[in-house]
Amino acid sequence: MNLAGARVLGSNSSVKRSKILQHHLCDRIAMPSFRHRAQALSESEKSQIKPDFSFGIVADIQYADIPDGHSYHGTPRFYRNAKAALRRAVSMLREGSIPLSFTIQLGDIVDGNCKENAEKALDGILGELNAFGKPVYHMLGNHCLYNLDRELLHQKMEIPNLPADGGSYYSFEPHPSWRFVVLDSYDVSLPGWEPSHPRYQLALEWLKKNNPNENKNNPQGLEGVERRWVAFGGGASPEQVAWFKQQLQEASAKKQRVMVFSHLPFQPGTAPNPCLQWNYEELLDVMRGSSCVVATFAGHAHQNGYVRDEWGIHHLVLPSVLETPPGRDCYGHIKVYGDKVKLVGTDCMMSLDMSLGRKVLQEAA
Numbered sequence: 001m002n003l004a005g006a007r008v009l010g011s012n013s014s015v016k017r018s019k020i021l022q023h024h025l026c027d028r029i030a031m032p033s034f035r036h037r038a039q040a041l042s043e044s045e046k047s048q049i050k051p052d053f054s055f056g057i058v059a060d061i062q063y064a065d066i067p068d069g070h071s072y073h074g075t076p077r078f079y080r081n082a083k084a085a086l087r088r089a090v091s092m093l094r095e096g097s098i099p100l101s102f103t104i105q106l107g108d109i110v111d112g113n114c115k116e117n118a119e120k121a122l123d124g125i126l127g128e129l130n131a132f133g134k135p136v137y138h139m140l141g142n143h144c145l146y147n148l149d150r151e152l153l154h155q156k157m158e159i160p161n162l163p164a165d166g167g168s169y170y171s172f173e174p175h176p177s178w179r180f181v182v183l184d185s186y187d188v189s190l191p192g193w194e195p196s197h198p199r200y201q202l203a204l205e206w207l208k209k210n211n212p213n214e215n216k217n218n219p220q221g222l223e224g225v226e227r228r229w230v231a232f233g234g235g236a237s238p239e240q241v242a243w244f245k246q247q248l249q250e251a252s253a254k255k256q257r258v259m260v261f262s263h264l265p266f267q268p269g270t271a272p273n274p275c276l277q278w279n280y281e282e283l284l285d286v287m288r289g290s291s292c293v294v295a296t297f298a299g300h301a302h303q304n305g306y307v308r309d310e311w312g313i314h315h316l317v318l319p320s321v322l323e324t325p326p327g328r329d330c331y332g333h334i335k336v337y338g339d340k341v342k343l344v345g346t347d348c349m350m351s352l353d354m355s356l357g358r359k360v361l362q363e364a365a
């Protein structure tokens with residue numbers, strides 16, 4: 001993990017720098033008792049004002065029934081342990097002192113290395129998540145799409161209100177004052193579509209235009225944020241962008257605040273550049289043109305990352321269950337108040353207080 005990426009912009013941010021640093025170190029130094037820390041947080045929370053609602057959050061479970069391995073960069077990956085870590089997370093989220101209304105998983109529920117047993121792996125992890133006993137909202141990551149059909153994923157994950165174009169974006173209202181928008185990072189992508197599909201063809205066109213390497217998974221020669229033009233990435237179609245604008249207009253009309261969830265990060269500085277969504281700038285412009293978006297949450301990068309942009313939007317990237325060593329934990333819950341949002345991370349996941357003040361560059365057309 002690289003918490004150099006957890007930059008803080010904006011003068012009124014309430015991020016606790018020391019706490020983020022603590023979680024940065026937590027990736028490298030064994031903590032004496034994560035359970036004690038989780039319990040201590042819960043006890044201190046009891047005396048605070050009741051939130052309007054709360055929910056659980058988990059990222060990149062990436063389970064596979066295969067021996068441990070490493071990422072491309074050499075980070076250890078604990079494939080089988082991911083299920084045990086998730087079971088513990090679900091148990092703690094279900095039985096914790098804060099009642100949670102639902103949980104959100106940020107994509108890559110299974111790993112792409114379980115080709116033969118992908119559906120069995122998916123069923124097993126969905127079974128663990130469903131033990132939560134309340135709704136679980138899902139989104140698709142690249143690993144979900146390497147071996148599993150989109151339609152099958154939609155069906156098994158019981159994703160609500162899907163668009164007719166086969167994409168995986170949707171929204172829901174967890175509270176009258178809030179709208180949660182789940183974007184599909186792989187609406188335009190190579191994984192998940194047949195090569196003849198227009199969205200695959202569009203992805204190929206974008207990749208050819210922006211990555212001159214023969215192997216489109218190789219960002220060699222690309223500089224800075226241009227390194228996002230890799231074949232394991234993806235983007236949002238013009239149809240999804242139009243739908244997103246409409247969602248924000250509707251939310252504004254209803255005086256709702258909005259949180260945005262996505263597998264791929266939007267904001268440079270929250271994650272290594274190859275992890276950024278292809279057309280992140282277009283999506284950020286939509287968010288910044290409307291005063292209702294408060295925060296974005298993403299996974300994919302397997303690290304804590306945080307930037308509050310100059311328009312006051314909080315951009316968070318959350319670490320993976322997969323790369324959390326056995327015996328350690330990586331999940332959180334989010335408490336939503338009228339004037340702030342509070343992420344309470346457990347063990348390897350950072351904690352953060354977010355105020356809701358926003359500036360708007362221009363109103364969305």
Ligand SMILES: [Zn+2]
Pocket residue numbers: 108141142143263299300
């Ligand atoms: Zn991913």
